[in-house]
Amino acid sequence: MTSGSIHLNTDIKERVSSFLVGDRKRKKIGDKVFHGLVLGTAAYTLFIIVIVVFSVGVGSAKIFSHEGFIGFVTGTNWNAVEGRESYGALPYIIGTLMSSGIALLIGVPMSLGIAFFLAEMAPSRLSSPLSFVIELLAAVPSIIYGLWALFVFRFLIKDWIETPLYNTLGPYIPFFNQAPFGLDVFSAGIVLAIMIIPIVSSISRDVMKAVPDTQREAAYSLGATRWETSRMAVFPYGKSGLLGASILGLGRAVGETMLVTLIIGNAIGPSAIPTTLFSQSQTLSSLIANEFNEASSDLQLSALIGLGAVLLILTLIINIGARLMVSKMVKVSPGVRE
Amino acid sequence: MGKKDKLSGEKSRNASSDYRQIFHEVSLKHASRRRITDKIISILAIVCVIGAIIPLGSILLEVIKNGAAVISIQFLTQPPGSIGSDSGGIGPAIQGTLITVGLASLIGAPIGILSGIYLSEFAPTGSGKGVKERAISFFANTIRLFNDVLTGLPSIVIGIVGYVTIVLAINSFSVWAGAFALSIIMIPIISRVTEETLKLVPNSLREAGYSLGISKSKITLFIVLKYAKDGVLTGVILAVARIAGETAPLIMTILGTSLFFTGLTGPVDALPLKIWRLASQPYESAHAFGWGAALVLILIILILSASIRIIAHGKGIRVRTGTI
Amino acid sequence: MSSSSNEEVTSYSPGWSNVDVNKMLAPATTQASIKLSIQSVNAWFGKKHAVKNVSLDVKENSVTAFIGPSGCGKTTLLRCINRMHEMTPNARSDGKVILDGFDIYDKSTDSAMIKRRIGMVFQKPNPFPTMSIHDNVAAGLKLNGVRDKKLIRDVVEQSLVSAALWEEVKNDLDKPGMGLSGGQQQRLCLARALAMQPEILLMDEPTSALDPIASSKIEELVQQLKEHLTIIIVTHNMQQAARVSEYTAFMYLGELIEYDQTKDIFKNPHKELTEKYISGRFG
Numbered sequence: 054m055t056s057g058s059i060h061l062n063t064d065i066k067e068r069v070s071s072f073l074v075g076d077r078k079r080k081k082i083g084d085k086v087f088h089g090l091v092l093g094t095a096a097y098t099l100f101i102i103v104i105v106v107f108s109v110g111v112g113s114a115k116i117f118s119h120e121g122f123i124g125f126v127t128g129t130n131w132n133a134v135e136g137r138e139s140y141g142a143l144p145y146i147i148g149t150l151m152s153s154g155i156a157l158l159i160g161v162p163m164s165l166g167i168a169f170f171l172a173e174m175a176p177s178r179l180s181s182p183l184s185f186v187i188e189l190l191a192a193v194p195s196i197i198y199g200l201w202a203l204f205v206f207r208f209l210i211k212d213w214i215e216t217p218l219y220n221t222l223g224p225y226i227p228f229f230n231q232a233p234f235g236l237d238v239f240s241a242g243i244v245l246a247i248m249i250i251p252i253v254s255s256i257s258r259d260v261m262k263a264v265p266d267t268q269r270e271a272a273y274s275l276g277a278t279r280w281e282t283s284r285m286a287v288f289p290y291g292k293s294g295l296l297g298a299s300i301l302g303l304g305r306a307v308g309e310t311m312l313v314t315l316i317i318g319n320a321i322g323p324s325a326i327p328t329t330l331f332s333q334s335q336t337l338s339s340l341i342a343n344e345f346n347e348a349s350s351d352l353q354l355s356a357l358i359g360l361g362a363v364l365l366i367l368t369l370i371i372n373i374g375a376r377l378m379v380s381k382m383v384k385v386s387p388g389v390r391e
Numbered sequence: 392m393g394k395k396d397k398l399s400g401e402k403s404r405n406a407s408s409d410y411r412q413i414f415h416e417v418s419l420k421h422a423s424r425r426r427i428t429d430k431i432i433s434i435l436a437i438v439c440v441i442g443a444i445i446p447l448g449s450i451l452l453e454v455i456k457n458g459a460a461v462i463s464i465q466f467l468t469q470p471p472g473s474i475g476s477d478s479g480g481i482g483p484a485i486q487g488t489l490i491t492v493g494l495a496s497l498i499g500a501p502i503g504i505l506s507g508i509y510l511s512e513f514a515p516t517g518s519g520k521g522v523k524e525r526a527i528s529f530f531a532n533t534i535r536l537f538n539d540v541l542t543g544l545p546s547i548v549i550g551i552v553g554y555v556t557i558v559l560a561i562n563s564f565s566v567w568a569g570a571f572a573l574s575i576i577m578i579p580i581i582s583r584v585t586e587e588t589l590k591l592v593p594n595s596l597r598e599a600g601y602s603l604g605i606s607k608s609k610i611t612l613f614i615v616l617k618y619a620k621d622g623v624l625t626g627v628i629l630a631v632a633r634i635a636g637e638t639a640p641l642i643m644t645i646l647g648t649s650l651f652f653t654g655l656t657g658p659v660d661a662l663p664l665k666i667w668r669l670a671s672q673p674y675e676s677a678h679a680f681g682w683g684a685a686l687v688l689i690l691i692i693l694i695l696s697a698s699i700r701i702i703a704h705g706k707g708i709r710v711r712t713g714t715i
Numbered sequence: 716m717s718s719s720s721n722e723e724v725t726s727y728s729p730g731w732s733n734v735d736v737n738k739m740l741a742p743a744t745t746q747a748s749i750k751l752s753i754q755s756v757n758a759w760f761g762k763k764h765a766v767k768n769v770s771l772d773v774k775e776n777s778v779t780a781f782i783g784p785s786g787c788g789k790t791t792l793l794r795c796i797n798r799m800h801e802m803t804p805n806a807r808s809d810g811k812v813i814l815d816g817f818d819i820y821d822k823s824t825d826s827a828m829i830k831r832r833i834g835m836v837f838q839k840p841n842p843f844p845t846m847s848i849h850d851n852v853a854a855g856l857k858l859n860g861v862r863d864k865k866l867i868r869d870v871v872e873q874s875l876v877s878a879a880l881w882e883e884v885k886n887d888l889d890k891p892g893m894g895l896s897g898g899q900q901q902r903l904c905l906a907r908a909l910a911m912q913p914e915i916l917l918m919d920e921p922t923s924a925l926d927p928i929a930s931s932k933i934e935e936l937v938q939q940l941k942e943h944l945t946i947i948i949v950t951h952n953m954q955q956a957a958r959v960s961e962y963t964a965f966m967y968l969g970e971l972i973e974y975d976q977t978k979d980i981f982k983n984p985h986k987e988l989t990e991k992y993i994s995g996r997f998g
Binding site: 080081083084086087088090091092094095096097098099101102104105108109111112162163164166167169170171174183185186187189190192193194195196197198199200201203204205206247250254276278279280281301304307308309310311314315338341342345346358361364365368369371372 | 418425426428429432433435436437438439440442443444446447449450453454501502503505506508509510512513531533534537538539540541543544545546547548549551552554555556575578579582606607608609611612632635636637638639642643646663666667670671678681682685688689692693696700
């Protein structure tokens, strides 16, 4: 029995070691293939950016050579009549900035209020489900926001916000002096504000929660109220994060398309420049969506892609600008030195 | 040590109680104002929360109320009738969404997951100081940066990309173009979530594998990925829920039609696109259909989101729906 | 909120009578007068009973140490004194804490006002990172509505002197508070607390995050400050308690085991448990 089992052991040992030797070769090839595969896909994501820039560049080449880049960005025409074609992006740049600006003005304070509630006020049993509900707002597709805004919300805006403003401030301030009917840059701004609330408030809440409790205790021990503690110890500490959250919100508002097409009034050309709060207007993305499939000439199509190029540049500026700002502020970031 | 002179003695004790008296008088003056301010802010915060929840409630309410009135088997399976009539349905749109989103996921999920694997397993942040390691680090960080930038790009621009690259190339609005555009949106999301989830896998698992002589590819696929599969799946579903609702990239890629699927190189319809077209028409019946389509779309997304929550529940996976 | 008539001095807060107010402003009478009386205080974290029916009287202008092994409730008891304990979620307490004859847990008292009279220094230095040194010290004053810039500057200087930090930072008052070393930061936090002119200073293991040199500086300050304040210090370091305090309270598992003059606790403890802890047989 003993000698037999020794034989068995040597035999197994040989089989295992020959397997391991052959396996090493297989391993090497397998690993190389795998490494190549994942590297390739990662590089592909890099490549996508190249594709994006390339596509937009190629598509807009025609309009930029026709109008010149500066000419296009500062022009206000939108004339598709053959022989007199001329296109300019300025009204839509202004429309984009104004609607997003309104969205930030309304949405950021609301988001901070919500984040303050979730981070500082709510008992833990409430904050979890509440956060979930707010994030549900983010899951709703923008086209459904548009549907609701077009058929339901705009009447509420018109009756409860716009008309009172027009009646009280219109006579004195030209900016408010246009009879509102609900489809205008202001309405777009308000609904955009609702759209950016989930992202701005959830990031802000995380930023606030990340502030160490020792900071709050320091403030409380001096007799601060809850609000004073946030003002003194929480907000300054999380300044850069809060700013970053708002900028992300801005980026979202700028890129928003479908909702805007349904509620901004769809003006074209020079009349799309919003002169009052209740003007009909147009954003870069909404015009592209509205006209792309009906473009009557190559030049017009190129002009629409040109709008896309401007939008792309705008988004990149916001994105990169945000990073720079946040990284500058991070230098204030604390850490006990010892 | 000589500072003691400033501290000790009746003089500073009296100065102290003088200060004390001044402070108490001043603080009394402000005390009630500060209390009231705190209460007002608290109320304002609650108002903000309610202000955010009410629109959500209203949207869901309207979609359910108006949409349910239109839903029927015919609605869900039939092609649209003539414009303005209330016959027909949105069958092609539902089919189109399933096909386009499905194809986009088939393209986007593997690429996203593998890319995330690369970033987590082959080029983790902060590795090595040698020249080669630094080059890899730079490469990987560039990818991460570009992923972040991509997620911030407006989806209409992505649609333009799909148009220029595929529609123009094969000279036809097609499912391919739409799926390609949607995959561009998916990949950065899935890549990021995969990377983050894999990072959470304890290193001891990998080391156990190495010490047994198992190859890196096997360790990654069968040990690490298996451990993290819930989180990765969550990321994929998240991306799917996100693109299911995307309209803008579809406008100039799949175009939308009233016909059922005719082939991957032909146009097709999709739910969000259909909703947009219906809402833009002047007919009441079209609007009603729009609400119905919206209800179907919301149900699909809610089911996807709920499944994320169920999978991720209690496993410490942090997920932000619809955003990154 | 009971109203108060203004005879000599305005009332501090609703519920304080004028009589108490005047007594508060009078300088300490005898060494043996009681500044703070803790009476049957209990504290809970949810279901956990962390402080069990503790009563003790703290003498004015003394340094009292709370000692005991980890988890004995000494920090919790400390935080009950300035009503910080109840700010933790799920935390509650009962009992009385009488400051100069008035119960700070009385329903009519505003808990924020207590913190003006009872200051606190924490275990890990926590200066406000976005504020300068000057603003850190002035934080409490500005919060309470003091606007007189000259007054603020004078108090900031006085506080930094009391905390033995003035000489080191007097030319750098506008620099950020985070630029200081750990020991300096803790003295900054001390100055911040002192700027409020508190009558009682609570210190929660103030030197446990500091090196020995910085720690001894703080201990030195405690000795100097007690002339003007009443100090209660929680420490897990018995030698420190022996060095620094006149009275010591030993706690174990939430109960007050023994409270006596420090020299007696360490030389002739009455309870066996105290003796065991002092001699290091557990802790």
